[in-house]
Amino acid sequence: MDLSKFTAKLYKIIKEDKIIKENKTVREHTDDLLNNLEFLNDLGYINKESIYNLTKIACEYHDYGKVNREFQNRIKNETKFNEEKEIAHNVLSLYFINPDDFEEEKDYYRVCFAVLYHHYYCDGLKVLSEKTDLIENLLSEFETYELDEFTPMEIGDIKSDDEAILIKGFLNKCDFSASGNTEIEYKNDFLEESLEGLLNSWKIDNKEAKWNELQQFAKDNRDNNIMVVAQTGMGKTEAGLHWIGNNKGFFILPLKTAINAIYDRVSNGIVKENNNEEKHKVALIHSDSLSYYISQNEDTNIVLDHHREGKQLSIPISIATLDQIFDFVFKYKGYEVKLATLSYSKVVIDEIQMYSADLLAYLILGIKTIIRLGGKVAILTATLAPFVKDLLLEDNNKLGFVEGTFVNELKRHNLKIYDDKINADVIYNKYIDNKEKKISNKILVVCNTIKKAQEIYNELKDKNIDNLNILHSKFIKRDRAYKEEQILEFGKTNHIGDGIWISTQIVEASLDIDFDYLFTELSDINALFQRLGRCNRKGVKPAYDYNCYVFLQIERNLLTNGDKGFIDKKIYELSKEALRNVDGLLSEEEKVNIINRTLTTENIKGSDYWSKYTEFFDYVSGLNPYEVDKKDVKLRNIISFDIIPQCIYEKNESEIESLLEIINDEKTDKINRIKSIDKIKSFTVSVGQYDIELLKNKLIMELEVGKYERIPVYKCNYSELGFTRNTKEDVYDNFI
Structure with missing residues (x-):
């Protein structure tokens, strides 16, 4: 069949910020896919020749269904799809594939699956079964091949087949690139x-x-x-x-x-x-x-x-x-x-x-x-x-x-273990002692919760510490970015400083900082060793004396109990026991040995962590293809809401209103609109479901920053401590 006689699509291609309409024939579009596939194959990216050959067939036939008169009329007249008169082209394309061209019957079904599901305009298998008369009418002028009664069932059954997955994936990749006029891959030769x-x-x-x-x-x-x-x-x-x-x-x-x-x-x-x-x-x-x-x-x-x-x-x-x-x-x-x-x-x-x-x-x-x-x-x-x-x-x-x-015998960390809760007095005494000795006095305090970090901050503030700072996730984005810049500068290895930074889990891996002393609560042994890495990070500072102070006792309501708590109780207890007799220098090799002794499969089984892991693994392993909608996919079960505290809005009202004018001006281009939205979002803080429930009667207004997006302004507590809850109830979330 001469595919150059048929239009594939009226493409809208962006060139130099202008939309240009461009017709392509089915043959031209198909050749674009085949060229993309050849490029992938030349790069050595298709591991099996059979996958390449079957994908090539899928690429060739994927849009043959577009030759039907109703599709061609719709493209010519730029009208909408009419399901009474038309069948989705991906369904019709199956009838152009000759089952006798395949050595194995399964390969025919693999290609049919890829072609049928390269779009999701309709329930393809249902249409194949229920609209046979319309299909026959639309294809009457072409040479086609019948689908036997078992083909829809075989296509449905092959969705989970590895080769079928790859053929469809490569077809989609080639098609997306051809339709979007973008490179399918850039070669890594550098x-x-x-x-x-x-x-x-x-x-x-x-x-x-x-x-x-x-x-x-x-x-x-x-x-x-x-x-x-x-x-x-x-x-x-x-x-x-x-x-x-x-x-x-x-x-x-x-x-x-x-x-x-x-x-x-x-x-x-x-x-x-x-x-x-x-x-x-x-x-x-x-x-x-x-x-x-x-x-x-x-x-x-x-x-x-x-x-x-x-x-x-x-x-x-x-x-x-x-x-x-x-x-x-x-x-x-x-x-x-x-x-x-x-x-x-x-x-x-x-x-x-x-x-x-x-x-x-x-x-x-x-x-x-x-x-x-x-x-x-x-x-x-x-x-x-x-x-x-x-x-x-x-x-x-x-x-x-x-x-x-x-790992080596380098000993960066000298541990003092306290079988007690974290204590501002101990931190203060060390700070004063270092100050009197006139030695570098960069102290990092890591707490398990924002609430505890805020408590320690307030207690140390009452003692008139000169350079006292706090960092956690419940600051507005602008404040947090500024604080991260400050802690990175203060925490440089060669910077000799004097001050205390109080933080949470966010410093465990995200920030390259090097403090002289660490005071930390225990959550589990893994997290502890991550936290130790923020102290004497490079190992160039002497560690003759204690430089890491670990407090074993924590609030019991942080430990998992049913649906409450977020620190696994069993892992915490195992970690506590592993540390109880540690005192003094700890080499990198000794840290690895402690983890190897403590977090074994035998020890972890029976923990909430293991139960949750097994539950999630079994659930996701058992999913059938297309059972879950992409919009419902969330890898993390953390519900958060971005809000602007009223005091922040009032302080920055003129700037926010100017930004809203830019956002709502139809002449504003995409980049400047995004920039303006981002600037408004820099005034937001992320809070949890429980926080929103407490604030339900404190909504001041909503700022419209997009067709479907609004940012609420709430009357809430926001200060040098960041966002704080207006309640004495001990409710902890997994915000850090």
Whole structure:
């Protein structure tokens, strides 16, 4: 059939910020897909020849259904789809596929599945069964092939087949790229050279500079899945990049602040993409990535193209949050394109110990799926609980992980254990003692809750500490960003300072800070060792005397009990016992040994954490394709609301009103509208469900910042402490 006679679509392509309408024939569009597929194959991204051949057939036939007269008339007249007269083209396309062209019957059904589900305009299987007369009428002038009565059932049954998933994923990827007029992939031919350039820059200051044993291990094991425990400061980022090499790669991290920092470091310090040039090497993928790009670059076209290509997963190196990549485990409509991309990618999981039970379940299932489909995974972490390791190595290490441990006898931390609750007096006495000795006096206090951090702040404030600061997640975004800049500057290794910073779990992994002394509550042993990493981080300060003070006792209502509490009771008790007899210097190797003795599978079984992990893993493993709608997919069960405190609104009213005028002006372009919305959002603080319930009668107004988005202004308590609840009731959420 001559497909050049038929129009595929009236494409709307954005060129230089203008929408240009462009007709393409079915033949032209199909050839675009085939060229995309060929490009992927030439890059070596399609692991099996059979997948390539079957995807090629799917690409060829996916839009043949568009040749029907009703579709052609609709495109010509620019009218809407009429389900009384028309059948979705993806359904009709099946009738052009000859079942006799396949050596295996299953391959025919795999291709049919990919073609039928490359769009979701309708319930394809239902239409195949119920609208046979209309289908026959629309295809009467073409040479087609009948579908036997079992074909719809066979197509439905093959949805979970690995090869069918990949064929559909590659078809979608080729189609999205062709329809959007974007590159399907950019080749990674630069990373290994960039890393050698980094090493050469080190050699300017030190001729003996070389990759350390961790980085060399990663380099030597590029063809393997690796599981690495390496102490803080060993260069895990460079190790991960070495392992990726000149391949497509993803870096997965738990927190956005850490992701932004690594993105900056990789794109500016290693790969060195110029801000004024098109960016096709490193992408940032999280919920606020467009806003971050805009804050870094003034060029509208570069920003929008970079963001779009990042979301389409066509950039060689992506730095991302778990939820942006691993949501494929929910098998929502269209999840296959992500899996197809990951089937030829190398995925680095950084700091696996930071994940809650539900996220760990999604992560473990995702890792197993990626490896099964052909991708590779590297786990790089400061600590690795034995029970997590067991989950990854089950079935005699079926996933084929090569293990490596890189710790030494360096003793950075000298621990004093208190079998008591955290105490402002102890902190104050140490601060005064250091001050009298005229030594560097940078003290970090880490609490398990915002409420406790605020209490300690108030108690120390009453003692007239000169330089007292507090940082947690319940500050408005503008204040938090400023505080993060301050703590990063104050916490530089070579900065000799005098002051106290009080914070929460947010400092565990997201901020590169180095304090002289740490005072912390215990939550669990993993989190504790992360917190220790914020003190004497580089190990260059003497640790003859105590520099880390750990308080074992915490409020009992923080411990899990039914649906209350957020610190696992059993893991907390295990951690407490493991630390009870610790006193003095603790080497990196000893930390690993403590974790290996404490967090075993045998010890963890029976804990709330283990029960939740098992529940979530079983649930998501048992999902059928398309059972969950993508809009309902949430990897984290944290309900939060962004609000503006009334006092903040009143203080910044004129600026906010000016920004609203820009947002609501139809002449405002997309970038300036986003910038203005982001500026208004910088006045917001994220609060929980319980906070909103307490404030239900305190709503002042709502600011309209988009067609479907409003930001509420509430009368609430906001001060130097951040947001505080107007209640004495001990209610704790998992905000940090």
